[in-house]
Amino acid sequence: MALDSGPVKRSRYVAVCGASDPDPEQRELAREVGRRLAEAGAVVLCGGLGGVMEAAAEGASGAGGTVVGILPGADRASGNAHLTIAIATGLGEARNAVLANAADAMVAVGGGWGTLSEIALACRRGRPVVSLAGWELESQGGQAPPSGTPPPSGTPGAPAAHPSGSEASVRRRREDRLRHSAERVLPAAPSLSGANRVMAGRSDDGAWTGRAPGRVNLIGEHVDYLGGLVLPAAVDRFTTVTGAPAERWSLVSEVPDGLPYAHAIGHELGAPAQAMRATSDVPPGAGLSSSAALLVAVAAGLRPDLDGASAALACQRAEQRATGVQVGVMDQFASALGRCGRLVPFPDDLVIAVIDSGVHRSLADTPYNQRRREAERGMPKRLRHVESELERVRAFAAALEAGERDRLGELLKASHRSLRDDFEVSTPAVDALVERAWAVPGCLGARIMGAGFGGSILALLDAGTEAGFARALEDVAVRFCRTADGAYVR
Ligand code: GLA
Numbered sequence: 056m057a058l059d060s061g062p063v064k065r066s067r068y069v070a071v072c073g074a075s076d077p078d079p080e081q082r083e084l085a086r087e088v089g090r091r092l093a094e095a096g097a098v099v100l101c102g103g104l105g106g107v108m109e110a111a112a113e114g115a116s117g118a119g120g121t122v123v124g125i126l127p128g129a130d131r132a133s134g135n136a137h138l139t140i141a142i143a144t145g146l147g148e149a150r151n152a153v154l155a156n157a158a159d160a161m162v163a164v165g166g167g168w169g170t171l172s173e174i175a176l177a178c179r180r181g182r183p184v185v186s187l188a189g190w191e192l193e194s195q196g197g198q199a200p201p202s203g204t205p206p207p208s209g210t211p212g213a214p215a216a217h218p219s220g221s222e223a224s225v226r227r228r229r230e231d232r233l234r235h236s237a238e239r240v241l242p243a244a245p246s247l248s249g250a251n252r253v254m255a256g257r258s259d260d261g262a263w264t265g266r267a268p269g270r271v272n273l274i275g276e277h278v279d280y281l282g283g284l285v286l287p288a289a290v291d292r293f294t295t296v297t298g299a300p301a302e303r304w305s306l307v308s309e310v311p312d313g314l315p316y317a318h319a320i321g322h323e324l325g326a327p328a329q330a331m332r333a334t335s336d337v338p339p340g341a342g343l344s345s346s347a348a349l350l351v352a353v354a355a356g357l358r359p360d361l362d363g364a365s366a367a368l369a370c371q372r373a374e375q376r377a378t379g380v381q382v383g384v385m386d387q388f389a390s391a392l393g394r395c396g397r398l399v400p401f402p403d404d405l406v407i408a409v410i411d412s413g414v415h416r417s418l419a420d421t422p423y424n425q426r427r428r429e430a431e432r433g434m435p436k437r438l439r440h441v442e443s444e445l446e447r448v449r450a451f452a453a454a455l456e457a458g459e460r461d462r463l464g465e466l467l468k469a470s471h472r473s474l475r476d477d478f479e480v481s482t483p484a485v486d487a488l489v490e491r492a493w494a495v496p497g498c499l500g501a502r503i504m505g506a507g508f509g510g511s512i513l514a515l516l517d518a519g520t521e522a523g524f525a526r527a528l529e530d531v532a533v534r535f536c537r538t539a540d541g542a543y544v545r
Contacts (some may be wrong), residue, residue: 069124070100070158072151073107073166073189081107081188086114087403088162088187093120100125100158102150103134103141107164110367112137125164133170152176184308185406190334245247261301265356268292268541271407271513272504274470275448277478278441279383280427284448287385289393290536292409295347296356301330308333311534312417313349319373320350326357340415341532342504342511346374347386354391362396363392368523380418381427382506393541399455401538404518405463410492410501411532412485414509418442421508426480440477444470463515468493488512488531496520497525 069092070193071410074081083337084511092099099115100106103124112122116137124138129145146149148169155161155176163170170189222394268289275285283450296317297533304321306314310333317331331353337345346511350370358366370387374380430437447466454462475481481489489512492501497520524531 064524066121067095067097067099067159068100068157070154070162070177071107071111071321072102072154072161072175073109073164073306074170075104075106075312077107077110077165082110084187085110085164088120089114089116089122089162092162093118096495098123102127102154102155102248103138105135107166107427109137109503113166114453115395123157125157131515135405146173153178155182158182160184163189164293168337169504190355197495199202210380213327221319222492224350229370259298259503262297264295265352265354265359265542266293266295267348267351267355267390268393269294269337269345269540270386270393271409272385272389273513273515273534274502275453276474276502276504276507277426277430278444278448279385280381281430283441284542286399286448286451287389287393288401288407288538289389289541290343291539292335292337292343292348294333294337294345294352294535296331296349296352298329298331298353298356301328304328304331306331306333308335310335310337310339310345310349315377316346316373316532317353318348319377320353320370321357323369323373323376324354324358324361329357331476337418338411338532340417340510341409341411341534343409343534343536344390344505346378347390350374351387351390351522351542361543363541366387366543367391369478378417378419382418382423386505387391389541391541393539394544395538395540399452402458403454405460405499406516406518406521407536407538408428408492408498408501408514408516408521408524409504409534409536410488410512410514411534412482412488412509412511413531414482415483416509421506421507423506426478430478436479437478440473443473443477460517463499464500465501467513469516471502474503474507481506482509486508487511488528491513491528492524495524498524 069521071084071085071088085107089099093115093380097118099111099122101111101124103126115122120135120138124141126134126141126143127150128141131143134141144153151173155173157517161177163174166189174184174190179342181194235350252459268291270287270289272285272287275283279285303319313333321329333349333509335345337343337348339345347370350373354366354370367384371382371384374382409524430441447470451463451466475486485503489501489503492498492512492514497517501512501514519536
């Protein structure tokens with residue numbers, strides 16, 4: 056049974072199921088899921104009763120969304136107070152099948168055997184399933200369990216055993232692929248980390264969603280295209296792109312000039328024309344690599360099955376093709392594969408600030424290619440920057456490990472001087488801002504970040520000094536960022 060049939064243009068229906076007696080955290084999570092689904096324009100389906108069902112309904116209806124309750128009983132009045140429509144099926148637990156069939160995707164929050172039955176039914180229908188704070192299904196490698204298969208041995212919240220051997224790697228690959236298609240269902244999902252686990256397939260109407268973060272670069276500037284070591288981080292600003300096959304390429308976006316990028320990555324990936332829509336809180340031209348976030352979001356939407364490195368390389372080629380600028384792969388790599396505090400420990404009490412110099416430029420209008428050529432040809436001044444910067448990257452990573460905060464600041468300052476004097480990618484306005492940042496109490500150090508020629512400045516601050524820092528630089532835009540996971544992080 057489905058709530059509608061045929062290729063009618065309509066909202067996504069997303070089922071939210073889970074524990075009838077959730078703990079406060081699960082209840083809050085369900086409310087947030089409902090709210091975000093409604094904000095994303097989805098219709099929320101649920102079992103109509105209490106617990107997670109009620110919390111999700113409350114979140115969705117509070118955000119002005121439509122909530123359909125598919126009740127087990129024959130009495131409509133048994134539905135919770137937040138339903139827009141209550142359907143009294145009189146089917147008892149068999150209504151779980153109606154819920155799974157009617158939805159385009161499912162989000163499970165916690166839950167026991169009843170929830171597992173809903174997950175399994177949705178899996179069998181090939182629906183993407185996101186499991187938050189609850190079931191981890193691995194015994195079937197993320198595939199829909201064949202009928203008659205006993206349920207997995209894991210208990211809610213406990214990790215299931217990993218299968219072994221080559222079968223295991225096939226399963227894991229499939230699981231990774233499925234996880235990404237599932238993540239696309241909930242572009243703005245609350246944390247999917249920790250014990251949360253995602254499984255299952257993709258919706259079958261060709262529509263997709265991809266989401267990718269912007270990036271900062273802690274240190275290692277203008278060395279990536281020479282094969283040098285860099286230390287970027289994905290940050291908590293994201294671009295989300297939805298798309299579906301269409302007659303010609305198009306992009307509706309609040310970010311200007313994105314179509315050539317989106318088209319170029321589509322072309323790299325061999326995708327047919329797509330009609331796309333992008334939303335983003337990665338400010339364009341401000342040094343957080345809005346272009347990489349857009350490229351990687353499209354790649355993650357069109358090809359979630361790719362490994363992150365191949366996706367990043369395809370995005371780099373696409374950017375080079377779209378702009379004619381011979382960029383390195385740092386930005387795309389960070390957006391695809393940045394790992395929140397996992398490669399180098401990033402202390403909680405250190406804050407990343409990004410200062411927008413206000414000079415927004417397209418890299419194609421800067422001497423980026425020229426600098427790259429000069430470095431490749433071994434021009435002494437340029438090489439002096441490259442060699443000293445590479446030493447600074449290593450020293451910076453060591454200082455992070457050792458918790459030597461003053462050293463971090465010194466290295467940032469030295470990097471700025473080198474970019475200013477030897478690589479000559481700074482501007483007097485940026486230099487003045489960097490020096491103002493250096494003088495603010497709590498600022499360990501600051502430097503021009505990214506390609507340069509305007510753009511943005513990175514500063515590291517002692518946590519707790521953000522307000523003073525923002526006040527001292529109140530005439531310019533300052534953004535405080537946290538590290539995040541890249542779009543292809545499993
Ligand atoms: C831009 C490029 C990167 C890198 C930086 C400078 O952000 O896209 O590949 O070269 O400039 O470090």
